[in-house]
Amino acid sequence: xxxxxxKQTVRxxxxxxxxxxxxxxVFAAAAKRPPSWNLIREQLYHIGVMSLSVVAITGFTTGFxxxxxxxxxLGEKGLAGVTGVMVAKxxxxxLGPILTAFMVTGRVGSAMCAELSTMKVTEQIDAIKSMAxxxxxxxxxxxxIAGIFMIPLLTLFSITMGIFGGYLIAVYLFNLSPVTYFDPxxxxxxxxxxxxxxxxxxxFGVLLVTVCCYKGIKxxxxxxxxxxxxxxxxxxxxxxxxxxxxxxxLALNMIHQEMKGL
Amino acid sequence: MIRVRxxxxxxxxxxxxxxxxxxxxxxxxxxILGRSGVGKSVLLRHIIGIEKPDKGSIEVDDVLxxxxxxxxxxxxxxxxxxxxxxxxxxxxxNIGENTAFYLEQxxxxxxxxxxxxxxxxxxxREALAMVGLEGIEKKMPSDLSGGMRKRAxxxxxxxxxxxxxxxxxxxxxxxxxxxxxINELVVKTQNELKGTSIVVxxxxxxxxxxxxxxxxxxxxxxxxxxDPKTFMNIDDPIIQxxxxxxxxxxxxxxx
Numbered sequence: 001x002x003x004x005x006x007k008q009t010v011r012x013x014x015x016x017x018x019x020x021x022x023x024x025x026v027f028a029a030a031a032k033r034p035p036s037w038n039l040i041r042e043q044l045y046h047i048g049v050m051s052l053s054v055v056a057i058t059g060f061t062t063g064f065x066x067x068x069x070x071x072x073x074l075g076e077k078g079l080a081g082v083t084g085v086m087v088a089k090x091x092x093x094x095l096g097p098i099l100t101a102f103m104v105t106g107r108v109g110s111a112m113c114a115e116l117s118t119m120k121v122t123e124q125i126d127a128i129k130s131m132a133x134x135x136x137x138x139x140x141x142x143x144x145i146a147g148i149f150m151i152p153l154l155t156l157f158s159i160t161m162g163i164f165g166g167y168l169i170a171v172y173l174f175n176l177s178p179v180t181y182f183d184p185x186x187x188x189x190x191x192x193x194x195x196x197x198x199x200x201x202x203x204f205g206v207l208l209v210t211v212c213c214y215k216g217i218k219x220x221x222x223x224x225x226x227x228x229x230x231x232x233x234x235x236x237x238x239x240x241x242x243x244x245x246x247x248x249x250l251a252l253n254m255i256h257q258e259m260k261g262l
Numbered sequence: 263m264i265r266v267r268x269x270x271x272x273x274x275x276x277x278x279x280x281x282x283x284x285x286x287x288x289x290x291x292x293x294i295l296g297r298s299g300v301g302k303s304v305l306l307r308h309i310i311g312i313e314k315p316d317k318g319s320i321e322v323d324d325v326l327x328x329x330x331x332x333x334x335x336x337x338x339x340x341x342x343x344x345x346x347x348x349x350x351x352x353x354x355x356n357i358g359e360n361t362a363f364y365l366e367q368x369x370x371x372x373x374x375x376x377x378x379x380x381x382x383x384x385x386x387r388e389a390l391a392m393v394g395l396e397g398i399e400k401k402m403p404s405d406l407s408g409g410m411r412k413r414a415x416x417x418x419x420x421x422x423x424x425x426x427x428x429x430x431x432x433x434x435x436x437x438x439x440x441x442x443x444i445n446e447l448v449v450k451t452q453n454e455l456k457g458t459s460i461v462v463x464x465x466x467x468x469x470x471x472x473x474x475x476x477x478x479x480x481x482x483x484x485x486x487x488x489d490p491k492t493f494m495n496i497d498d499p500i501i502q503x504x505x506x507x508x509x510x511x512x513x514x515x516x517x
Contacts, residue, residue, distance in 0.1 A: 025332075032333075118353070126312050127350035131364045131422075132340040134332070138367075 019214050022136065026144050026210070029137035035145065039138070043146030047108050051154055054107055058099050059091070059158035063165025066090055070166075071174045080174070084181035085188045087166030088159075092189060092197045096159035098245060101204035104151055105237045109212035112143060113233035116216025117226040125217060140213045144206075151205030152198050159197065196252045203244055208237045263288050264309060264426070264458065269318035271304060278304050280482030281318070291452055291459040292487075293469040295504070296479030302462040303347065305479070306428045309460065310344050311335045322426065340368065343424035347431040349415030351403035357414050358399030361386040364422040389421035390414070392454075393447055409440035413447065420451050427451065429461040433468045445471045466504040470494075 070086035116139060119125050128135045163185070170176040215233035219225045264286040271279040278301040286292045296302050307313040309320055311327050320328040325338050351360050362382045369376040377385075390396055393413040403411060412432060419427060429448060433441035445468050452459050452472075463469055469476055469490075476493040478486045478501060486496050494505055 115354075122348060122353075123346045123350040124352055126307070127344070127346055127352070129312050129336075130310050130339070130342070130344040130346075131367065132336045132342075133363075133367050134336055 018218070019210070022140075022214050022217075023206075023210050025134075025136045026140045026213075029134050030141035030145065033134075033137055035137060035142040039142035040145050043142045044150060046111075047104065047143075047146050048150035048154060051104055051107055051150075052157065054103050055100055055154045055158045056161050058103050059096065059161030060165040062095055062099060063087055063091065063162035063167075064169050066095070066162070067166035067169040067174075071170065071176075075174075080176065081180050082184055083170045083174070083176060084163075084166065085184040087170075088163050088185045088189050089193065091159045091162035091166075092193045093200075094197075094245070094249075096155050096162060097197050097200040097204055098241065100151065100155040100158045100201065101208055101241050102238065104154060104205075105208045105212070105234055105241070109208045109237055110230050110234050112209070113212040113216040113219075114226055114230045116213060117219030117229040120217055120219045121222055121225055135217065140210075140217070143213060144209050147205045147209035148202060151208070152201040155197065155201035192252075192256050196248075196256075199252065200245060200248050203248060204241050207240050207244060211237045211240060263321075263323060264460070265319075265321040266305070266309070267319045267321075269305070269308060269320065270316045271301070271308065271313065272316055277482055279308075279315070279318075282479075282483050284477065284484045284487070286458060286460055287475075288458050289456060290474040291448070291461060291472050292475050292477060293461045293463060293473035294477045294479050294484070295464060295466065295469055295500075296462075297500070298464060300479050301482055302464075302479050303430050306344060306430055306460065306462055309426075310342050310428055311339050340371075341424050342426040342428065343419040343422065344428040345412070345415050345419055345430060345432055347434060349403075349411040351411055351414055351418070353403055355403075356399065357390070357395070357401050357403065357406070357417075358383075358386055360403065360414065361389055361399075361418045361421050363418065368422075385421055386417075389417040392420060392450070393417045394443070409436050409443070412436065412440075412444055416444075416447055416451065420455065423455055425455070425457040427455070427457055427459045429459065429463075431463055432461065433463065433465050441465070441468060442471075444468075448472050466508060470508075 066087045067083055070083040071080055074080060074082060074086070116125070119139075125135050125139070128138060167178070167181055170181045171178055212233040215229045215236065219229035221228070264284070266282060266284040269279045269282040270277065282305065284305075294302050294305065304313065308315055309322070309327070311330070315328050318328065319326060322338070322342070327335065327338060330338055351357070352363070355363070365377050365382050365385060386399060387396070390398065393416050395410060395413055395417060398406070398414070403414070406414060432444050432448060436444065448459065448461060449472050461469070461472060473490055475487055476490055477484050478493075478498065480500065486493065486498065486501070488496065494501065
């Protein structure tokens with residue numbers, strides 16, 4: 001039993017070591033020889049433009065639900081006027097970054113992992129190495145650069161769609177006035193809220209791209225291995241995003257409290 | 263000159279290479295024979311730096327490949343190339359882009375600048391013509407047969423004229439006619455580039471056609487290296503089996 005635990009511990013530590021080493025190598029490779037603009041542009045398109053519809057639908061419908069829930073829960077207590085703030089606060093600080101990261105992981109991260117793992121098991125990555133090209137620089141760095149730019153942008157888009165979705169429900173279904181919906185947002189949403197949402201989006205972007213690429217290039221075992229890696233990449237990304245969300249929420253709020261105290 | 267000394271490699275609980283020693287002379291075609299799964303491909307992957315040995319050394323033209331760091335390694339293997347068993351063409355690129363890959367990544371070694379697109383197009387056309395695949399630049403790898411993929415893989419290799427060429431099972435899974443075309447291409451490429459070639463195979467017919475010297479890989483080691491004539495007369499059960507198979511290809515009795 002102890003041996004099994006020891007083996008698993010060693011395996012997990014080795015995996016973390018490999019992952020960290022990959023992230024460092026990607027940073028170093030990108031800094032030393034930045035990937036060509038064509039490769040980055042291609043990834044910007046795949047990660048950003050191709051995800052717009054799914055992110056829009058997710059943000060929009062989440063805005064609907066948040067507005068409806070806020071109105072029904074708070075309306076009874078005479079607080080229907082804070083519906084806009086509830087939607088905006090939830091979308092900016094939590095749901096926008098999380099749902100965007102989840103959607104991008106499901107749509108882009110899984111495809112990224114499947115593509116890289118197929119390249120791995122069919123020796124295409126070895127072929128890149130055999131032609132004296134660093135696969136981290138050629139394959140991962142463009143995805144990484146595109147990911148860290150696009151995921152915060154997609155998050156902003158998702159937040160906007162969410163607030164707009166909430167507005168439609170609040171104004172046209174529950175007959176709140178647009179001023180009642182928007183004015184408290186201007187007062188109660190702070191720069192800190194926006195910054196914390198964007199920091200989260202950035203960190204989630206780094207996590208999901210690197211985890212999916214790591215799982216892709218470490219794949220083995222033919223078609224079954226590709227499937228296994230893809231599933232693992234999505235599950236691991238989701239878990240890490242949720243854990244890091246909790247830790248970031250704590251850390252960012254602590255920093256904010258400190259700053260307010262000064 | 264390639265010099266491999268006391269090379270050890272373990273995967274899981276299995277030692278695949280067990281203190282392997284090998285010398286490959288400049289300008290020769292060395293064919294490594296051996297049964298499937300004995301570690302022939304693993305040896306090639308070590309020579310080109312894809313794998314790191316657990317123990318031992320690999321020296322290529324006086325450069326200790328096995329001791330290099332990642333970035334130094336990429337510099338050191340620039341004049342080497344490998345044809346993979348499944349050709350390993352990039353699925354997302356057409357054949358023209360596959361063939362141009364090295365040239366686009368490294369540019370002109372003399373000037374250090376990128377090649378003009380017209381130069382790349384010409385070089386790609388020449389390389390594809392050399393392997394008998396003229397005019398297929400726009401086709402995708404999935405549109406090609408196994409033999410064509412191998413030849414396209416070879417074009418991707420010879421387009422940058424490496425001085426050391428490694429071939430991993432170049433004729434495996436091909437019909438005898440296509441296999442013979444590949445054999446002829448290996449020899450033609452060698453004559454044209456005047457490089458050093460190592461071919462890994464378990465096909466004795468191919469081996470005898472292309473080899474300057476033959477080596478037998480068994481149990482993680484190179485047990486014999488000799489010219490083809492001497493090699494075929496070595497009193498070893500595997501070599502004698504190969505010799506027998508040349509004379510009597512196994513076939514079903516037809517009654």
